[in-house]
Amino acid sequence: MYTFSNRLKTFSIALIIIGAIGVVYGFMTSHKSFEDVETMLAAEASHGGGHETETKAHVVAGDTEHADNSHDANAHDALADTEHHVDDHTKHVEHVQHQIANRPWSALYVAAFFFFMIALGVLAFYAIQFAAQAGWSPVLFRVMEGITAYVLPGALIVLAIAVASGTIGHYNLFVWMDPDVVAHDKLIQGKAGYLNLTWFIIRGLIFIAGWSLYRHFARKFSIAQDNADVNDNRNFKKSFRIAAAFLVFYIYTESIMSWDWIMSVDPHWFSTLFGWYVFASMFVSGITVIALVTIYLKSKGLLPFVNNSHLHDLAKFMFGISIFWTYLWFSQFMLIWYSNIPEEVTYFVTRFQDYQLPFLGMVVMNFVFPLLLLMNSDYKRIPWFIVMAGIVILCGHYIDIFNMIMPATVGDRWFIGIPEISAILLFAGLFIFVAFTALTKAPLLAKGNPFIKESEHFHY
Amino acid sequence: METSKVIHAIYTDDDVLMSAVKRVKAEKHHIEEIFTPFPVHGLDKAMGLAPTRLAITSFIYGCIGLTVAIVMMNFIMIEDWPQDIGGKPSFSYLENMPAFVPIMFELTVFFAAHLMVITFYLRSRMWPFKKAENPDPRTTDDHFLMEIAIHNNQLELENLLKETGAVEINIVEKEEAH
Numbered sequence: 226m227y228t229f230s231n232r233l234k235t236f237s238i239a240l241i242i243i244g245a246i247g248v249v250y251g252f253m254t255s256h257k258s259f260e261d262v263e264t265m266l267a268a269e270a271s272h273g274g275g276h277e278t279e280t281k282a283h284v285v286a287g288d289t290e291h292a293d294n295s296h297d298a299n300a301h302d303a304l305a306d307t308e309h310h311v312d313d314h315t316k317h318v319e320h321v322q323h324q325i326a327n328r329p330w331s332a333l334y335v336a337a338f339f340f341f342m343i344a345l346g347v348l349a350f351y352a353i354q355f356a357a358q359a360g361w362s363p364v365l366f367r368v369m370e371g372i373t374a375y376v377l378p379g380a381l382i383v384l385a386i387a388v389a390s391g392t393i394g395h396y397n398l399f400v401w402m403d404p405d406v407v408a409h410d411k412l413i414q415g416k417a418g419y420l421n422l423t424w425f426i427i428r429g430l431i432f433i434a435g436w437s438l439y440r441h442f443a444r445k446f447s448i449a450q451d452n453a454d455v456n457d458n459r460n461f462k463k464s465f466r467i468a469a470a471f472l473v474f475y476i477y478t479e480s481i482m483s484w485d486w487i488m489s490v491d492p493h494w495f496s497t498l499f500g501w502y503v504f505a506s507m508f509v510s511g512i513t514v515i516a517l518v519t520i521y522l523k524s525k526g527l528l529p530f531v532n533n534s535h536l537h538d539l540a541k542f543m544f545g546i547s548i549f550w551t552y553l554w555f556s557q558f559m560l561i562w563y564s565n566i567p568e569e570v571t572y573f574v575t576r577f578q579d580y581q582l583p584f585l586g587m588v589v590m591n592f593v594f595p596l597l598l599l600m601n602s603d604y605k606r607i608p609w610f611i612v613m614a615g616i617v618i619l620c621g622h623y624i625d626i627f628n629m630i631m632p633a634t635v636g637d638r639w640f641i642g643i644p645e646i647s648a649i650l651l652f653a654g655l656f657i658f659v660a661f662t663a664l665t666k667a668p669l670l671a672k673g674n675p676f677i678k679e680s681e682h683f684h685y
Numbered sequence: 686m687e688t689s690k691v692i693h694a695i696y697t698d699d700d701v702l703m704s705a706v707k708r709v710k711a712e713k714h715h716i717e718e719i720f721t722p723f724p725v726h727g728l729d730k731a732m733g734l735a736p737t738r739l740a741i742t743s744f745i746y747g748c749i750g751l752t753v754a755i756v757m758m759n760f761i762m763i764e765d766w767p768q769d770i771g772g773k774p775s776f777s778y779l780e781n782m783p784a785f786v787p788i789m790f791e792l793t794v795f796f797a798a799h800l801m802v803i804t805f806y807l808r809s810r811m812w813p814f815k816k817a818e819n820p821d822p823r824t825t826d827d828h829f830l831m832e833i834a835i836h837n838n839q840l841e842l843e844n845l846l847k848e849t850g851a852v853e854i855n856i857v858e859k860e861e862a863h
Contacts, residue, residue, distance in 0.1 A: 558783065559783050559786065559787075563783070565772055
């Protein structure tokens with residue numbers, strides 16, 4: 226049995242506390258008065274000279290933002306008004322003020338989703354191992370089961386933040402939650418039958434219930450199989466059946482979840498392969514975390530049955546799914562870029578104008594880096610190489626989620642500062658705490674699995 | 686043509702073959718060649734063969750394919766007959782680059798895969814109309830054959846191979862290839 230070392234426990238609790246303080250600080254400093262924002266904008270504009278292009282880009286971005294949000298309905302009315310100059314100025318300042326207020330919400334949401342997505346990705350990977358009756362991976366099952374313990378709390382937190390932003394917050398994440406916006410927006414009105422708070426909550430709870438049920442029973446059967454007779458494989462067979470059923474449920478709900486929890490932050494924009502794109506991101510992040518946790522536990526001498534062939538296979542998955550992610554990222558981009566339809570292409574225009582560094586930087590981190598680092602077969606067996614590539618991949622996929630949420634909520638007012646980093650620390654601490662607590666609940670070797678001998682002798 | 690004596694030991698199972706190879710290597714005999722009906726994982730390592738350099742050639746071919754695609758698309762779509770791509774008549778390679786990525790990808794894979802296979806054939810000395818080197822047609826079905834050169838140690842080798850589970854041992858006069 227694994228015991229959660231005091232050092233790691235203290236570390237995770239420290240992360241949670243430091244993160245929580247930072248998150249609170251982020252919320253407290255996000256409410257700027259109208260005058261403050263006005264002065265700030267005036268200061269930005271008066272830089273002049275070299276900053277002129279920057280200001281222009283900002284104005285253009287502001288326009289696309291307005292086109293995205295339904296404030297433009299008001300703005301058009303205002304054009305007829307003789308005082309439209311003053312009105313536009315007020316609107317712009319209020320808009321920026323709102324974006325600044327959105328930042329701590331978005332930072333919290335991005336980090337919460339990122340860590341939840343890791344756990345859900347691992348759950349899907351785990352189910353695939355059972356459905357495929359894989360012989361190489363059973364020695365890693367307990368590590369995966371530990372990580373998937375975070376699915377339930379993680380998903381509930383994500384849903385809670387989303388709902389809170391539309392109830393106690395000021396519609397800081399999803400503009401379609403704002404009745405005032407919907408009243409002026411024909412397109413969102415057309416989608417209101419789907420995009421409304423009640424139905425959003427019900428859908429979310431159905432997804433979470435399905436995932437957690439599978440996780441609960443898979444874990445239960447896995448432990449029951451340990452204690453069963455050697456020739457009694459009933460629990461394994463049950464686990465096989467529910468894994469197949471779960472995978473069907475998962476691929477539908479994961480897709481719908483990605484529309485609900487991410488894509489609907491831009492309620493006018495849609496992409497048909499978005500579900501796959503988010504899937505690739507969560508899958509590669511999940512596999513990377515399996516590899517990192519395995520290497521950590523192995524370095525403590527707790528997984529003597531894991532050899533470097535297992536690491537090699539995990540690294541192959543990290544490499545392969547990174548390329549799969551790039552394939553989807555590019556497919557989504559190229560089709561929209563090629564057709565150049567205004568309502569679709571605004572999505573990428575915003576990202577290229579205001580998010581150039583994170584948007585292109587993540588392609589380097591998620592594609593070029595793992596491609597070059599993990600291409601060589603021998604490097605996939607060296608733990609510190611996997612750790613290095615893994616950390617870059619995880620940072621890259623955090624930025625991926627960041628790029629999905631931030632442009633819609635904070636526009637060009639983004640920065641990776643105290644609110645973002647604190648939120649990462651908070652959920653990283655919680656993730657470590659939940660996952661490693663779950664690891665202590667069962668032996669680290671799923672000894673009853675009928676493939677365990679094959680897995681222990683796995684050698685390539 | 687010069688001839689030499691070799692011993693052919695035949696096995697019917699890949700696991701038996703693997704342990705036999707380890708045993709023969711432990712006794713410090715040099716294995717000329719092994720013929721198998723399918724690839725046996727780890728056999729190259731057990732035989733002490735140098736690691737394959739096929740992956741390196743494949744990487745180089747992939748790079749050549751990528752370069753060919755980049756240069757080819759630049760010539761076809763930008764220089765020779767400038768194309769208006771996606772309603773964006775910029776005629777700039779960089780701005781139209783996303784449209785060429787699928788071609789770059791395909792040609793990288795095409796070059797890497799095809800040239801690697803051809804390299805593999807040539808490196809294995811397999812070309813059209815080549816007379817098969819395979820000493821026993823059963824190795825294309827369900828038998829494994831290990832070939833060891835005899836240097837005045839026929840009896841010792843025969844005993845060793847029998848112990849390792851060979852189902853058949855033949856002494857063959859072999860024509861030297863060179």
